[in-house]
Amino acid sequence: MVRTIAFLAFPDFQILDVTGPLAAFEIAGRFGRQAYDIRVMALDPGPVVSSSGARLMAEGLVDPARVDTLVVSGGEGVVQAMAMPALLDYARTVAAGARRVTSVCSGTFLLAAASLLDGRRATTHWYRTAAFTRRFPRVRLEADRIFIRDGAFWTSAGITAGIDLALALVAEDHGEDVARRTARQLVIPYRRQGGQSQFSTLLDLQGASHRFAGLLAWVGGNLAQPLTVDQLAHQAAMSPRNFARAFAAEMGMTPAKAVERLRLETARALVEEDAAALDQIAAQTGFGDTERMRRAFIRTYGAPPQAIRRMAQGDAISQPA
Template sequence: MHRIGYLLKEGFQVMALGTQTVFEFANVVAREQFYQVSNYSLEGGDICTSQGVTVKTLAVGDGSESDSWMISGVVDPTLRPTPANELAFIKRAARHSRRTVGLCTGTFSLGEAGLLDGRRATTHWAYIETLKQRCPTARIEVDHIFTIDGPIWTSAGLTAAMDLALGMVERDLGPQVATATARVLVMDNRRTGGQSQQSELLKLAPKSDRVQIALEYARKNLSQPIRVDDLARAASLSPRQFGRIFQSETGQSPAKAIEQLRLEVARNMIERGIHPLEVIARETGFRDRSHLREVFVRECGVTPQSLRREARNSAPD
């Protein structure tokens, strides 16, 4: 059994508790009680979330109660330095646990405890620059949804913590259980850590239903050639109308937006390391492996091989 302890503090972000659902349903999928989840605080008793919901907690012990410790964050970590007794506990817990996890702004507590020195880490995009200042010896990943550096795991905003939790399930129980768990949770796509904190569909931020429908059509058909005529037909517009509306709403041409969607999906597949690059190129609509490499170097500044190597090197033992 793998024991997971959540260290909660007054005013913690209630979505941190949502990640517990990942472990709950991983147990269901695996048909065994592999994970045991408990809520802790320094003194025990009732802890109030940022929304005013009260959660009952156990008092922490000597740091050896859990195999993985999940350290919660608060809404604005710049206003509240981590108390000394909490930092002392986090340091002890890290010595006795298999993983120490910073959920969203909980990464700040790990940094203040010295656990990020020389390590890769991330947090919510709004606090990246502050984290860099607070942890000058850490290697802060500006736009990753979560990072893994040995026993230290950190996530961006708390929906990204769901992906991190699934990453833990994959390491513990394998990719099949993680994928099945994501399906039970009706997660649209199980993301690895290297994705941008802002998805391409979110960045495009279309205002009309018609453009959203066209983008959804593109996302589902990336392996096929996608012409403006196809997108216009999906949106029930003429090609000329569609091109004008698309540019107005997203600030990009349809061709450029489709290329970015292809890159995002390809990056996910590359980092997961399951398929050869030839298959990834074909499934995401690039002509061949060389075309995939050409676009990656131009848009991302790295080759697909380098990205895959980095993902493998960052994986825990």
């Protein structure tokens, strides 16, 4: 069975929102059990001008009954697209029968404007989260995620996150091996550093400090160790007292807090993306035991590791408010 992947573009769309995921599907089609039927469509067929000025040739709106997966692009033009009743009606009609309805970046706005995300979990580009929350309070926005699945609806963060989303869809269609081979062909990591978060704690901390960047990179690779202040100070070639004082002054947090942040981010990525037992993850990330890791997860994320794993797997689906 050939699956039709239909990309919806509109004037002033972000071209990478279409071409990035499109390339992933095209390459996966070579490796998978069957090829994809990839379509780029717009309300008015012909060349569609992107926000960069580059044009992409599009056909008219595909018969909704043929669409397996809808991919709504984002971009500056989404504000005007949301005001087009024909596009909103089309999205609703497709959603009634398609296997998957997805968006890249601010394409989430169009799905929300069609009332398709009410009561659902969703994400979008971090820059647009405040505006999104004000406009669509019924959508349960999770602003720090790369992509989120809520039933048949998948939404993703800014621009290149659309490729992460496409790889997840490929994995669902063809399995993990094909998705990994596709990522290698695209010369990108299959699992982005930092798991599903739009933000990386390690990059954030390193960006705040040139002085301790090397130490933080070392910590990220040695989370299973105790990582006491004495150990960190030795690695930084400083006395423990001077190190603790200098680190807190420069980073705005204690060494212990920075280590916990790194452990939590890595543990969450493993919980969401790996089938390893929780006690193995706790040992690998330096928590030592599952109870300590559980308390840290609840304190930081408001949910235990088991619940976060279920949500990542799409089992914990939000109900309408």
